[in-house]
Amino acid sequence: MNPTLSKLGDLQITLARAGRTCTISGAELAKLLDSPAIVIRLTAILYSRTTPSLGKEASVRPEVERMAVYLAERLDDTKSLAFYRRVATSVPAEIIRDRLTRALDLRPASIRRSRAAYFTSLIQPFLQHRLPDA
Numbered sequence: 001m002n003p004t005l006s007k008l009g010d011l012q013i014t015l016a017r018a019g020r021t022c023t024i025s026g027a028e029l030a031k032l033l034d035s036p037a038i039v040i041r042l043t044a045i046l047y048s049r050t051t052p053s054l055g056k057e058a059s060v061r062p063e064v065e066r067m068a069v070y071l072a073e074r075l076d077d078t079k080s081l082a083f084y085r086r087v088a089t090s091v092p093a094e095i096i097r098d099r100l101t102r103a104l105d106l107r108p109a110s111i112r113r114s115r116a117a118y119f120t121s122l123i124q125p126f127l128q129h130r131l132p133d134a
Contacts, residue, residue: 037101064088077116
């Protein structure tokens with residue numbers, strides 16, 4: 001199983017129409033659609049409509065910390081949390097979402113180093129454009 005898909009199983013999606021309901025896990029949905037990124041998009045909707053409490057990093061705005069932790073977890077790169085904080089602070093959410101989607105949709109055979117490295121290569125030009133000293 002794709003390592004990205006194994007981390008998506010905790011999201012539960014409930015579909016309802018005309019009295020019928022169906023609940024499916026994030027991993028099942030991603031597998032059915034052959035797109036791990038769909039779960040990223042749905043999770044972004046979930047987090048944009050709620051305000052979870054984050055006790056970590058009091059000096060960092062909660063939404064920045066939430067985005068940085070989310071990126072680090074999805075890309076399996078928690079050692080680079082400081083970089084993801086910088087990305088979350090400097091790059092618009094739409095750009096981050098687009099680049100993350102592209103990184104997660106990459107087929108395993110196409111990955112040379114890691115999804116995190118690919119994501120960094122996609123985001124770095126924009127980051128350098130926004131912050132020339134990057």
